[in-house]
Each structure stands twice: as structure tokens, then as C-alpha cells.
Amino acid sequence: MFELKKLISSFIYPFPIFLISSALALYLLQRGNRRRAKILFVFSFAWITILSYPPFSALLLKPLENAYPKVQLHSPFPRYIHVLGNGHTSSQNIPLSSELSLTSLARVNEGILLYKSHPGMKLIFSGYGGGDSVSNARKNSQLAIALGVNSNDIVILEEAKDTAEEAIAVKKIVGSQPLILVTSASHMVRASSIFRKNGICVIEAPTDFLVKKEDTLWQFPSSGGLRRSECAFHEYLGLLWEKLKGSL
Template sequence: MDILFGLKKLLGMSLMSVPLILIGLLLAGFFYRKRYVKLGRILSLFSITALFILSLSPVTDALIRPLESQYPAYQGQPVDFVLVLGGGHSTANERPLSSLLSGTSLSRLTEGLMIYRANPGSKLLLSGYHGDDIESHAKAASRVAIALGVPESDIYLAEEVKDTAEEARHWVKFINGAKFALVTSAMHMPRSVYLFKKEITLQQGE
């Protein structure tokens, strides 16, 4: 894995709620050892309380809902391309093909295939690089799509893109103004739409 990309992913993961809480607990232990007992107690109490609150489904649902509800589901609009953004996968020959993709990635691909089949003549665009795996995510997703009946000639891959920003740069240029459906997780959609709109504006201004 590219070192800079790995550091970027690690930093992004560390800024999520649970890692931040764990960092808070580690800091609390550090302050205890340095005899800042009061500060250590406050930080540990805050961290444990935050972890408990975030473990409650009503709280997490309320936090996620604004992100998930910003964009509607596909409404049957005609499109030329169906773009499924990359996710997680794990190649293991002893596992069935249905276990190749993570649950999130399989959900994205399933939605993408439904839109693809609703638009005869459209093409399926799959992206995602290999990470620490022996094959790229795009290739893994294509294997599942082909097994589910999509002709290989209808599939285009971007196997070197590492994140959503790179996916936007690659596919906006490839699509070249054609109509497309963007498929990703509901919570990820606002950021994805922002990056794709930004890239479309940039490339139109060139």
C-alpha cells in the first residue's frame, strides 16, 4: 500500500468517534501516571459517557439520518453509465464468490446492477484499487457482476484510483458529459456528490 495513502486513511480513521474516544481513554491513563489525577478522571468520565451515548441506536440514527436523507434513491431516470464507487473486499480462493465483497460493497453493487438492468445499453463502471489484496476492488466487483449475468463487454474498470476524489477525477473525464447514476452508501453520498460536482466544474472550465 502507498505509504502516504495509508497515512491519510489512518488519520481519517483516527478522527472517527470511537478511535477518538479510545485516544481520550489513553490520554486519561497517561495523565493518571503523571499524577494529574483530576484531569485523568474528567477525561476518562467524558470518554466513557461519550462511548455509552454513541452506542445507543436512537443517537447514532439521529446523527446519521441527515447525511442519509440528503439525496433520494434512484427514481428511474435514464442513464448511460452506472458508476459504483469502491469499497471493501477480500480475495480468498476457499471462499464462495458471494463472500468476496464486504457487505457494504455488495449492497452498492446490487443497487448498481438494478439500475444497470433498468437502462438497456448502459455501461457499468467499477472502481477501487488493490490495497493490501492480490487483486483490485474493481476487478473483484467485476467478477461478482459477471457471475450475476453482466456481460464483460459492458463493464469498465478503474483499478488504480484510491479514494473518492481520484474516482471523481477519473470517471468525470471518462463519462465526458453523459448521464450517469452515482451509486454509493447513503451516508457517503453527500461527500461523493460534492467531489463529483466539483470535478465536473473544474473539467468544464478547462
């Protein structure tokens, strides 16, 4: 089911839709259907241009990223910090910090900052390896240890493939105790809802913000704008999927 979900979703993101519609337009043009081919070409380029336009992509992402503010902790402090997994590539030819994706780096750094700001906390890393021989949880923990975190204060959950499985796994550890949840700001709405659905007392600590300031209208479409739209699509599709499954 997990692999099927990934396969289907890969075809309904902004850039794949652009490629599919462009390919279909070329096919129609080859078959002599110039009118429909022209309509599809116009749609394809309008679609990718709008979704690459930074102010528009910000409108898509802001409702997700603004749902939770920067975390403010108050005594008594929670014992556990859970950093959700993302991606990495194991390689002996590059530094450890470069093996992690930018999203993973942001999440791990936020987890470490929270860990070091209040003594006595435990860091939980989760995430499977995907096609990599090393799990994302273990790779993230390696960076945390390299940056000064005591290995005795780290718990790794290497089997969880998605957010729902991460919630189920960590529930067995924290029980009814409060948990600081660290993930990307865009992902926090879905992650927090899933964790709360599983009976976990969550304190949201969003990081990895992609919309950091107000965009001016006088901008050109860019890869950064498209990345934000892709991120928004990923989360809205994820929310829809969880609702269809009854997980939210």
C-alpha cells in the same frame, strides 16, 4: 498525501478517541493526578456511550442519508452506471460474495439492479486494491459477471484510490453524458459534490442505508449504533478535508 490522510483520520474516529482518552486517564492516574484522571475516565465512557446510542447516531447520520431519495429513472435513460469502490478480501477459501465488504455488496447489487432494469447500459466499477493483489473494481466486476452481467458491458477503473480520483477517471469516459452514481447513502453528499465539481452530470442512486426506520428512545448502546457514528464521522471529516483542499 492519500496515506497521510488515512493515517491522521484513523486517530479521530469515535473508538480511537475513546481508547486514547482512556489510556491518557490511566497515565494520569499512575502519575497521581487522580482529579484529571477521573475527568478523563468520565469523558471517555460518556463519549463512547452517547455515540453508541442508536437514536443519537441516527441524528448524526440522517442529514447525510436523507439528502437524496431513491433514484427514479425517466426516459431517455443514461448509458452509464458508476458503482464506487469500497472494500474486499481476496480468498480462495470463501465464496465470492463473502470476499466483498457489506458496503461493496450493497453498491454492486444496486448497480446490477439498475443495469438489468433498462437495456443498453454500461456498468463502471472503480477502486484500487489497497493491500490486496486484486483491485476492488475487478473484484466487484467478478461478482457482477457471476450474477449475469455481460462482461462486454463492464468498464473497470483500477487505479483510483479515493472519490476524487474516481471522478477524474470516469470523466474521461463519460464526458458530458449523464451518469448514474451508485454509492452508500451516507457517502452520496460528498461523492455527488465531487463529481459535479469535476463537471459530471450526476443522477444520484443512493444505497446501503444504515438508518432505515425511526429509532425508539428505549434502546441500549450497541455496536450498530457505534458503526453509524463512525460512518457519520468518516463523511463529515471527508467533507471538511475536501473543502480544505478546495475540491468542493
